[in-house]
Amino acid sequence: MKNKASSPPQGGEARPSRCPDNSAFKQQKLPAWKPQLTIATVLSSFFLTGMFCLLVGVCLILSANSVREIQIDYSDRCSDCSKLRENSSNWNKECHCSVDFTLKEDILGDVFMYYGLQNFFQNHRRYVISRSDAQLLGRNVNIQKSYCAPFTTYRNGTPMAPCGAIANSMFNDTIDLFYNLNSSVIQVPLLKTGNSWWTDKNVKFRNPKSYNLSSAFAGTARPPYWQKPAYLLDEEDERNTGYVNDDFIIWMRVSAFATFRNLYRRVSRIRQFADGLPAGNYTFHISYNFPVSKFKGRKHVILSTVVWSGGSNPFLGIAYLVCGTAATLTGFVITAIHLKLRKKKTYFQK
C-alpha cells in the first residue's frame, strides 16, 4: 500500500551525478488517457445509459408482475389466541385457530410459504449479537463468555441450549395448509426441509456429537420461552432436529428489517399440486404460540412464487425505468443547450 510512489526502481542513487532520472514516471510524463467530457461522449453516455436502463426496467417490471403472491394477516383473526398469549403465564396452553382464504386463480410453479412478522426488530443491536455460533456448531463452549447474556444459564446454572435472545424468541407457530376441494379437505403437502441455505444446514449448524440427540443435549435446558427442548424441534425427522432444524436455522438468520418474512414451507409438487396451487378455497390451521400483540406486532402468512429477479417487489424495475427516463431526458436537455449555444461565439466546443 505504501509503495505507491516509489514503485519503479530508483536508480538515481547509484550514479555519481545527482541528476534525476529522465524516466517517464519521475518526470510525470507517463502515457495517459485523459478522458474529456466532450459533447459526443456526454450525449452518448447519457443516451446509452438511458436506453439500457429503460430496457432492463421493462424486463424487471414484467417479471415482477408475473409473481403471484397472497398475504394473510392472521394476528387479528386469531384474537382469542392473541389475548391468551398476552399473558405469559399461559405459555403452555395450546391455542389453535384457522384462517380461510380463496385463491381466485392458480398459483403455478414453486409455491413458497412464508411467515411474516411486522414490527419485530430482529436487527436490534443487542438482539443481533445475542447468540453463540460456536454452540450452534455443536461445540461444547462456555456460553457464559459468549454474547448470549442474559439468556445463558438458568439460576441453577444449567446452560441454555441454544443460548441467546434470538434463539429464545424463536417463532414457534405451526401453520398447516388445507385445500378445500368439493367439501373434502386435503392437506397440502409441505416440505419443511431444504428451506435454509445449504451451507447453514451443513456447515454452520451442527448438533453436538453423541450417540443420540437427547444425550447430546443432556445437562442443558431449553430456552425459557421454548415449549420443548431443541432436540425435539422435529420429532419426525432425525436430521431436522436440534440445531440443524430448518425453522431454527432460518430464525437464526436475523432479518434486516423490522418487517420481514421468513421462509416456512414449500409446497411439495405432488398429486394435484404438481403445477402449484390450484384456485379454490384454502384454510390455514395455525397453532398460535408466538405472541406479537405486546409489541404491537403483526403476523402474516404468505404464499408466493419467485422469479429470477426475486419476489413480487417491483421497485427495482421502477428504479431502472426512472433512471433510464432521467438519463434520456438529460440527454435531450443537453442536446438542446448544445444546439442553442452552438451559434454563440464564446462557445469553446469543437
Next chain:
Amino acid sequence: MALSVDSALYRWQRLGAKSPSQTPSESTPLLFSVRDKPKLNLNKWRIIFPDNRTQWKDWKKTSTIYSGNRIQTTKYTWFTFLPQNLFEQFHRLGNLYFFFLVVLNWFPQVEVFHREITMLPLIVVLLASMIKDAVEDYRKYQFDKTINSSKTTVYDKEERAYVEKCWKDVRVGDFVQLQCNETIPADILLLYSSDQNGICHLETANLDGETNLKQRQVVMGFSSQNTLFEPEFFQNTIICETPNNDLNKFKGYMEQPNHERIGFNIESLLLRGCTIRNTEVAIGIVIYAGHETKAMLNNNGPRYKRSKIERRMNMDIFLCVGLLFVMCLVGAIGHGIWTGNFSEHPPYDVPDENGNFLSPALAGFYMFLTMIILLQVLIPISLYVSIELVKLGQVFLIHNDIDLYDEEADLPIQCRALNITEDLGQIQYIFSDKTGTLTENKMVFRRCTVDGIEFSHQENAKRLETHKELDLDDEDFAKLQHFSLPPMNIERPATFKRTMRPLRRCQSARAHFQGHARNRSVGRRDSNQSQVAFSSTIEKDVTPDSRLLRRVREAALQTENLSPFIHMRTSLTDFFLALAICNTVLVSTATEPRQRVTVPPPIKPSGITLEKIHQIFQRLKLASLSQSFSSSQSSSDLGASFSAKNTEEHLAALDCCDNDDCCASGRRDELHGKGSTDIGSTSLDEVFKSVTNSSLPTDFCYEAESPDEAALVYAAQAYSFTLVSRTPEQVTVRLPQGTLLTFDILYTLGFDSVRKRMSVVVRHPLTKEIVVYTKGADSVIMDLLEDSAKADISVQKKIKRIKEKTQKHLDYYAREGLRTLCIAKKVLNEDDFQKWANFRREAEAAIDNRDELLMETAQHLETKLTLLGATGIEDRLQDGVPDTIAALREAGIQIWVLTGDKQETAVNIAYSCKLLKQRDTVFTINTENKETCESLLNLTLEEVRKNYEVEKPQRRFFGIIPTSFSASEAPSPEFGLVIDGRTLNVIFQGGLEEKFLALTKYCRSVLCCRATPLQKSMVVKLVRRQLKVMTLSIGDGANDVSMIQAADVGIGISGQEGMQAVMASDFAISRFKHLKKLLLVHGHWCYVRLAKMVIYFFYKNVSYVNLLFWYQFFCGFSGSTMIDYWQMIFFNLFFTSMPPLLFGVLDRDVSAETLLGLPELYKNGQNSEIYKLSTFIITMLDAFYQSLICFFVPYLTYEDSDIDVFSFGNPINTISLLTILLHQALEMKTWTLFHLVTMIGSVVFYLTFSLIYNAACVVCNPPMNPYWIMEKQLSDPTFYLLCLITPVIALLPRFFIFALRGTFGASLILKAQQLDKLPRGQQDLEIQKLRSRKQTASGVPASMDDLDQNISQLCASPFLHLAAAAVSHGDTESQGFSASEVKPLRKQIPEEGCYFFNRWAEEESSAAGACSGHHPLVPSRVRTPGEDSDKLTKDNGHSFNHGSHRRSVSAVTL
C-alpha cells in the same frame, strides 16, 4: 597606552551614566568585590577565572555555575522514553480521539465493536510514531556520544602540561590547545596563535556554510608575545557577556592583576563547530561551553509548518465533529423515544446481564456514546496518514524533476519541508531578495571613471557577452581569450595562465551526464567541488580598456622617467592602488589555494643595490609629493589634465609609450629566459621586471568576503596593479613597472552597512605619507568629499567638474544596473594621525558603546576625501528572470523585492527583470518623518484610488471572478512603489501599516530598498498577517534567513552566499527561474491533487458512514450495523485507499507545458477554488445524496423480503464501494496504467477478500457471522442489478454537472485540458490565441520597450515636489528656499492633486550633481537640492546614509 585606557574608562563612565542599571556591574572592581565575596553578579556578566594553579579556587567556584561542555540533544532517556513519548503523543488531538473511542468501547453498555478492534488503529499509530521517535532519538544520542567523546587537548594544572581530554570534560576557564584542522570544542577566547601576527584562521562552514576563511585575532596585548603561551602566567580575569545566540556579536574585557582592562570582541572568539585552518597551534580559554555556546544556542530545531489546506481541513474536521454530534444526538433521541414506546419489553429488546432494562433516557445517553463509536469514521483520521503519504510522493516527484535540476551545481531541488507542497500552488505574494536571487551575485568589473573620464571597457563588455559561448567550449575559450588580448599587453603570459588554470579545473570538475542532453556551462560553482570559495573565470578575467591601459602605462613610464609633470597621471595610480589595497581580500597562490601568501617574497637585490632602489623611491616620492598625493590644491589639477584640450598631447605620449612597451616586453622575455641575470641595463623598468619575474609567482587567488571586492582586485590586476600579499600589518602590491610596494597598514576600518564604506589607513612606503583610501557607496562618499572652499576658484571649478562628471557617470552606471562604488583618498599629516590613532585605541579598548565609539572614530577619519574615481560592477541578471517574473505576475502573484541594496540599483534591476514596466507609474517614498510619511501615503493612495475608479471601476468586481478572462491585468497605468528602509521604519513605528498595505494593494510591484534583514521579515509578516495571504520568500544569503522563515513558504537559493538561506528554507533551488516551474506546475499540481484528495476523503467517509446512520432508522436506533466490521475497517484501509493516494500523487489535470504556457491557470489555486467552504458543503451534500441512494435503493428493493442483516449489508457495501471508486474515476483527469490497475485492483481485491473471508470464517468473528454471504449474493441476479443501477443513480447528478461544465462551461482549466489534447503545434497556437485574447480584453499593450531615457517616474516625495517647484522657478539651485516657502507649497500639492514627473535626462542630472556638489558636507540626507531646505527632515536628519536618488532631480508638473 595607559593614558588611552584612562580616557576609555572615562568614556565608559560617561556612557554608562546614561543607563544607571549598568553601572554597578561595570564599576565593580573584580579584585575587590569578587575575590572577597564569592557572590557574583552573573545576571549580566559572565566572569571567568582561568583554570590554572594561581586561580583555581576562584575557578572552582565559578565553573560549577556554568554548564559543562557535554551536550545532550536527545529528548528521552531509557527510562523516561515510554511515559514521555506516550505523553507527547497524546498531545495530538487525533490520538486523543482514538483513545477516547477505545475507552468508550470498554464499557459494555456502549460497546459496538470488539474492544481489541477499536484499539488496533490506536496501537498501530502509537507504535509507528514511537518507533520513529525512538530511532530519531537514538541517532541523536549516538551523534552526541561521538561529539562528546571527541578529543581535544586541555591544559592540566596538576601536570602543568596539555593533556588529551574528551570534549565533554572541557570546562569553562580551561585552556585549550588547538591544532590545525581541528574542530573547536567550545567557544574559546583566542590568547595565542602560532601565527606571528596573532592571527588564527577559521572555517565556519559548519556554522553558516561559508567556505571562505575568517580571521580571528589574538586578544590585544597577547599578540606581541613571541614565546609560547604559558597558562600558569595567565593572571587575568575575564568578564564578558552572558551566553547569547548572536554569532556576530561578543564583547568583554580582561582584567589584569594591576586593574588594567583589555577589551576584546568577536574578532577574538573561536566558535564551537568551526575548524582551525592555516594555523599550527592556537591556544585559548573556554568562555562558553556545551549548550551555552553560540553555535548550540543557534541550533533551533526545524519549524513545523502547517499548510493552508491543512488549516482549512482542520476547520472542516470541526464541522465534521459537529455533524457527528448531530447524528449521534439524532440516534440518542431516536433510541430514547423508540425505547419509551413500549409498554412491555418485547423479546427483541434484550436486557442486560442481570435482566434489567435501562430507562429510555439512560438508554438514549448510552446510545449517544455508542453512535460516536459507530460513526467514528466520520472524522477522517485516516486522512492525516494519507496526506502524509501523498506529500511524500509529491515531494519525491518534485525532487526528481529534471527541469529543476541545476547541472552546473549538480543539485536537484531540495525539499526540506515535507508538508507544505500544496502551499506552492497558493502563493499570492512573493518576496524576493535581489542580489544572488534575481542576479547571479557574480560581480564583474564593467566600467570605471577616473578623474571624470569614463572608461567604458568595451572589450570587457564584449568578453562578457561572449562568455557564455566560451563556457561551452574550453578550447575555443582559450583561443578567443588569446586573440582578444591587446597585442601590447605586458601581462600576457600571466593572463594566459590565469585563463588556463580554471580551465583545467573545469575539465576535471565533474562527471558526465546521461539521459539529459543539455550543455552545461563550466565555471560556475566549481568552487563547490574544490571547497574553496574562489571566484569564477568570468569574474577573474577583466579585459582592460585599451585607452585606460595606455594611460596607466604612460603614467608608469613617466614615473620612471621622473618627469616633474607627472601629477596628472598619479591619480590613476592612486585609483588602482586603492582598488588593490582598500579591501580585506586574502591572497593565496594558485598552487596552494589554502595557503595564504602572507609574507611578501623577499626582493632579491639581483645586482641592484638597496641604495639605488631607495634613490628611486625618493625620487618617486618627490615627484608625487610635489603634486597630487597630498593636498587638495594639487588634486584640483587632475580634472584639468584630462580635459579635452590635451588629447593630442596624450595621444603622442601614448604612442611613445606603446613603442616602449613593445621593446620592454620583448626584452623581458629575454630576461626571463636567462633567469634574470642581466644586470647591466640601467633601465629601471628592466630592473624592476627582472626582480619581479625572478621572485614572484604570477598567479594569485583572491578570497574576498564580498564578491565585489574580489572583482575590484581583479580589475586592478588587469591593469597590472597586482595584490601580492596581505597581512594585517602589511600589504604588498606589484606595480605595472614590476615594483613591489609594501604598505604598512595602520588601520583597517571595515565595511559596515551604516557607514556604507570601508577605509584602510596605510603608510606609503616611498613617500612615508599616511594615506587613507576609502571606498564606499557613492551617496556617502560624495558627501564626504573635501570642501573646496579654501582652494582658489579655478581649482574649485575643476574639482566641481570632476565631481559632476563622476556623478553623471555614476548615475549612468546605476541606470545600467551596475553597482557603483566611489574611490577616494585622503592624506593625513602625522600629528592628525596620531591624535586620531589615540582616539581609535581608546575606542577599541572600550567595552560598552564600543561600537558607537568605533563608528565615531571611523567617521571622524573619513572626511575631506579627495575623489579618485568610481567603478561600476555588474551583477548579472540570472537566466530567465524576466520571463519567470512575467509568468509569475501573469499568474496573479504580487512580487515584492526586498533588498539591502540601494534604490537606484534596485530600481534598475526591477526594470531590467520586467518587474516594473517602462510605462508604469512609480511612486518613491523616502522620508524619515512620520507626518510626512503619513501625508505621502494618503496622497498617493488618494491618487491611485482616483485613477482606479476613473479608469477601471470594474476591476474589483472582476477580482472576485479571477478565472474570467477580462479580469486579468489592468489597463494603464500601473503603479510601482519604491520605499526604503528608513521609511519602512517610520511606517512600522508610526502605525501606518494599514495605509501602506492599502497602497501596495494597488501597486503592481513594491520595491523595498536598503532594508535590513529584520525589516525584510517584518514586511513579510505584515503582509502575511494583515492581508491574510499566502506568502513566499526567496533569497540566498544569511540576510534573507529571517524573511525566509517569516513567510509561509521559504525558498533558499543555493548560490554563492553560503548555505544559511538553504538551511532555513523549505525548498532549496539553485536558480530563480526554477521558481516558475516549481510554482506554476508543481505548485498547481500539488494543490489540485491534494485539495481534491482531501475533499474526496471527506466525501468518502461521510458517504460511507451515513449508510450506517440511515440504517439506524430501521433498527430502532440501536447501533446495529449491517456490514461486518472487518469489511468496514478494510473498506477504508484497503479497498478505497489506493486510488485516492495514487490520485494525490500522480493526477495531472493540465499538462506541464500548458501550465507553463498559461500561467493564469495558477489563479485556480491562489483563490483556493478547489477546496473552500462552498465546495466542502457541496461535497457533503453530494455525499449525503449518494449515501441515501446507496442505502435506500437496496432497502426498497429488499423491503419486506426474507433478507437477513448481512445479506442486506453486503450489496450496500459493494454498491458503496463502486460508487466511491467511480466518483474517484470521475474526478481523475489522467488515467495511466497505474490508475487503471489500482481501480480495477481495488474492486477485485474487495471481491476476493469478501469471498475468502465469507467462506473461510464460520465462527472466527463472534457474534457477527457473515458466513457465505458474498457467495450467496453473487449467485443472485438482484445483486448484480442493484450494483448496476445504484451507482448510476448516485453519480448521475454529479456527472450531469460535470457534463454541463465540461461542455458549456468556459472555465480556463477546462480549456487548458482541451488544449492538452491537441497536437503540439496547434496547442502552442491556441495558447497564443488565449493569451492574446486576454491581453486585448484588458487593453494592455504587451510592448516591452527597452530601457530608455524617457522613463517617466512619478515621484511622490516632498523633495521632488520642491524640486518641481524649483524647476518651475527656473532655478535649479534651490537651496535658497526657506522652510516657510516650502510649507505652503507642500500644502498646496495635495489639494491640487497633481503628479510630478521627473525625467532622467542627462543634462538635468548633471546639473543636479553640481547642486549637490555645493553641499557635500551637509550631514543630512541629500536627495535633491530641495531637500536641504526641508526643515522636517533636517531636524531628524542625523543619519549617515541616505537613499539618494540623485538622478531624480527635475520634475515636471503633470
